[in-house]
Amino acid sequence: MGDQQPVSTGERAGVELARALEEAARGLVERGADEDVEHTLQLIVRGAIHTIPHVEQAGVSLVERGGIVTARAPSNDVVRELDELQTQLGEGPCLDSIWYEQRTVIEDITQVRARWPRWAVEAERRGIGSLMAFQLFTDKGSAGALNLYASETGVFDEATTDTGSLFATQAALVLHGARRVHGMAGALASRDVIGQAKGILIERMGVGPERAFAILVESSQQTNIKLVDVATWLVGEAQKPGRRGGHGR
């Protein structure tokens, strides 16, 4: 057991990896749609720490155009601070690599001071020795990456990096599913409220469904407000006490 046996270690890591991903996928299915994405991110972060050797802290960074880095589901405050620092300093692994590289591996944080002079010093000051970052998705001007941290240097060898890469690939698929489910739930809710708004217009203005929809579209275009937001506003207004009982019985 104490001997170095790469095969058995790898097999064990593979089983743990499969279990972690199974838990994440099951969590996605069992949870309500509203919390799916956030909950999935937490499962990914937790699973990465438990599964990938030497990883002590983790988080998912969301990078938007303009260089704003937001920490999602950070495992502790240091992870959150490191993401915020990248926004403040305008440098760091996420900003540098998230758009262009599938993976970034820093075996020794002290060796990247030339690349990120201020961020590397701040990371070192917070006890970071090495890190790995894996791209999870890029989408319409934003990108997400899984960041994994260790306090020691030189622990992220090739085998560990491969495990991290495999985990990130599976995590990206689970996250994609969560984002899709969330988007579909939102689309269904939008259809509900647009239908209700049509009903209000049909009743109030004496028009047919097609004309009611056209009125909503025209209002959206004229005000430059999304159709669903126009519909939501109308439904909200119709439910206000002062607006009620227009016809009585």
Place this chain on the structure above:
Amino acid sequence: MNDDVRPFDPRVHQAEGMLTARYGVPISEAAGMLRAWAARGDLTVPEMAAQVVGTLVARRGNGHPSR
């Protein structure tokens, strides 16, 4: 809005909106009215919604504006 077991049918949401506008009840209450009427009439909610839409339009007078 999609927080209960209402079947998805455009007429259902349209009927909810019409009931809200006519009787001044919240959407959730309009949805409850539809469900109750459907149960009483042994109809599905979409079937009851279609009847409600038809009835409200007819009361308004052949689709002419009510205001």
